[in-house]
Amino acid sequence: MSDDQHVDLVVVGLGPGGEHLATEAARAGMRVVGVDERLVGGECPYYGCIPSKMMIRAANSLAEAHRVGTLAGSATATPDFSLVAARIRDEATDDWDDAVAVKRLEDAGVTFVRGHARLAGPGVVEVGEQRFVAGTGVVLNTGTAPATPPVDGLADTPFWTNREALRATEAPASLVVVGGGAIGAELAQAFSRFGTRVSLVEVAPRILALEEPEASDVVARAFADDGIQVLAGASIRSVAHADGRFSVAVTDAGGTDLDLDADRLLVAAGRRPNLGDLGLETVGLDPSTRSLDTDERMRAGEKLWAVGDITGQGAFTHMSMYQAGIALRDLTGTDGPWASYHAVPRVTYTDPEVGSVGMSEQQARDAGLDVRTGTTDLAASTRGWIHGPGGAGLVKVVEDRAAGHLVGATSVGPTGGEVLSMLATAVHARVPTAVLREQVLAYPTFHRAVSSALADLDG
Numbered sequence: 001m002s003d004d005q006h007v008d009l010v011v012v013g014l015g016p017g018g019e020h021l022a023t024e025a026a027r028a029g030m031r032v033v034g035v036d037e038r039l040v041g042g043e044c045p046y047y048g049c050i051p052s053k054m055m056i057r058a059a060n061s062l063a064e065a066h067r068v069g070t071l072a073g074s075a076t077a078t079p080d081f082s083l084v085a086a087r088i089r090d091e092a093t094d095d096w097d098d099a100v101a102v103k104r105l106e107d108a109g110v111t112f113v114r115g116h117a118r119l120a121g122p123g124v125v126e127v128g129e130q131r132f133v134a135g136t137g138v139v140l141n142t143g144t145a146p147a148t149p150p151v152d153g154l155a156d157t158p159f160w161t162n163r164e165a166l167r168a169t170e171a172p173a174s175l176v177v178v179g180g181g182a183i184g185a186e187l188a189q190a191f192s193r194f195g196t197r198v199s200l201v202e203v204a205p206r207i208l209a210l211e212e213p214e215a216s217d218v219v220a221r222a223f224a225d226d227g228i229q230v231l232a233g234a235s236i237r238s239v240a241h242a243d244g245r246f247s248v249a250v251t252d253a254g255g256t257d258l259d260l261d262a263d264r265l266l267v268a269a270g271r272r273p274n275l276g277d278l279g280l281e282t283v284g285l286d287p288s289t290r291s292l293d294t295d296e297r298m299r300a301g302e303k304l305w306a307v308g309d310i311t312g313q314g315a316f317t318h319m320s321m322y323q324a325g326i327a328l329r330d331l332t333g334t335d336g337p338w339a340s341y342h343a344v345p346r347v348t349y350t351d352p353e354v355g356s357v358g359m360s361e362q363q364a365r366d367a368g369l370d371v372r373t374g375t376t377d378l379a380a381s382t383r384g385w386i387h388g389p390g391g392a393g394l395v396k397v398v399e400d401r402a403a404g405h406l407v408g409a410t411s412v413g414p415t416g417g418e419v420l421s422m423l424a425t426a427v428h429a430r431v432p433t434a435v436l437r438e439q440v441l442a443y444p445t446f447h448r449a450v451s452s453a454l455a456d457l458d459g
């Protein structure tokens with residue numbers, strides 16, 4: 001081991017939050033070392049948000065072309081996956097090369113080290129033969145990796161995770177997707193719209209199980225219209241791979257055994273945190289933990305901060321960036337506001353999109369709140385009806401009756417993620433429901449359906 005290198009801050013893992021924090025801390029005059037063993041920027045730009053949304057944008061353009069038949073005449077759309085594969089390779093990921101991101105980091109004054117970092121005590125980080133001693137401390141932003149569920153035979157097969165799926169150069173003829181959470185649902189629909197025959201197997205009773213049941217129902221109907229076979233409440237008995245094909249033995253919700261046969265298998269069954277080989281025991285933390293407890297300033301221990309997916313507060317890029325901003329304020333001695341999680345938004349980019357913020361109805365009831373809910377069918381709203389095909393959706397609001405403001409909301413629809421914005425503001429700022437009702441909403445927007453959902457609170 002070479003001599004200690006004394007710096008102010010070491011950022012371990014340069015996901016969206018870590019990259020931002022390292023850059024801004026260096027710009028603020030700190031001596032910063034940023035370490036990543038893979039690509040600077042983390043999962044989001046290379047294997048997550050950006051390439052997946054690019055694929056979804058392309059897939060949805062095909063679906064929209066198919067709607068011309070009922071709306072405007074005739075159109076023929078012939079899927080060509082190579083176009084979006086090239087766009088992901090060339091425009092989004094630079095062929096999975098982070099040279100530009102590394103240069104941006106170094107131009108800001110950060111010393112970048114590529115390698116696997118481990119803690120070696122409070123404020124001390126080792127990367128191979130290098131040892132850094134950080135006077136101010138260490139920020140962890142190590143993120144997650146795809147989890148492999150304990151299914152008989154699975155580990156021995158060449159299954160895809162999100163990483164291989166988003167590097168695909170062609171859409172497979174057939175695909176089995178394991179997991180109906182955000183990753184599974186988004187990619188199942190995108191491939192299906194490129195002509196892939198898709199079966200999705202979900203162990204929970206419904207897809208998008210974190211969302212309101214009504215939202216899961218709307219998306220399940222859209223998937224049926226797309227021709228996706230959804231097996232919810234199903235269990236996978238075993239997986240095998242022979243002669244280039246996967247065979248997945250499933251027991252469906254009714255107890256019937258079936259065998260699914262496909263060219264590809266995508267496992268999107270959750271994530272595991274990158275915490276196991278990080279030296280957490282050297283700072284008094286449990287290396288087998290699934291998430292790190294942080295206080296409102298993102299402090300996780302002595303000379304230690306944590307941001308992003310590993311904090312367990314929502315595995316989203318916006319959460320990683322939000323927490324990085326808070327940790328940066330603490331590190332640079334700036335005032336809060338400090339972390340608050342009562343209005344965390346998320347959007348699943350299926351068609352229709354599913355946006356939600358705060359608590360679901362069940363979570364609010366479980367929290368002991370006296371809850372009123374209001375729901376409206378988007379397709380029956382003026383704009384939903386005008387939209388016609390592809391206009392399915394809903395708005396649901398969850399009110400704390402005693403407090404008189406919303407604690408949660410869901411918006412599903414062609415622009416469900418955008419409609420969410422006003423609902424997120426309402427939950428974040430605890431706007432009184434009476435004030436929301438006074439607001440004039442432009443006609444005929446999708447977001448105008450929020451007023452019908454609010455009116456339904458009385459129903």
Ligand SMILES: Cc1cc2nc3c(=O)[nH]c(=O)nc-3n(C[C@H](O)[C@H](O)[C@H](O)COP(=O)(O)OP(=O)(O)OC[C@H]3O[C@@H](n4cnc5c(N)ncnc54)[C@H](O)[C@@H]3O)c2cc1C
Nearest residue numbers: 013015037038042043048049117143308309315316317320
């Ligand atoms: C397919 C997919 C689609 C997604 N879509 C969205 C979306 O639309 N919107 C959204 O908000 N979120 C989305 N997400 C989630 C989003 O990608 C993550 O929440 C986001 O990347 C934030 O993660 P993070 O900051 O915790 O770190 P990550 O992005 O996971 O990065 C962690 C970094 O740490 C590095 N690292 C780990 N351990 C070490 C170590 N010991 N030493 C050195 N380096 C280490 C890794 O190499 C990696 O670069 C998606 C995820 C996936 C997989």
Ligand SMILES: NC(=O)c1ccc[n+]([C@@H]2O[C@H](COP(=O)([O-])OP(=O)(O)OC[C@H]3O[C@@H](n4cnc5c(N)ncnc54)[C@H](O)[C@@H]3O)[C@@H](O)[C@H]2O)c1
Nearest residue numbers: 149179180181182183184201202203268269270315347348
């Ligand atoms: N649009 C977005 O913001 C977006 C998109 C993709 C991912 N993400 C983030 O990434 C995280 C990980 O996504 P994910 O979809 O992998 O995880 P997830 O935890 O959301 O969903 C995994 C699903 O797999 C199911 N599952 C687990 N084991 C199974 C088995 N053996 N057989 C069948 N089903 C099984 C689970 O019941 C669950 O529904 C999400 O929590 C989300 O925060 C966000």
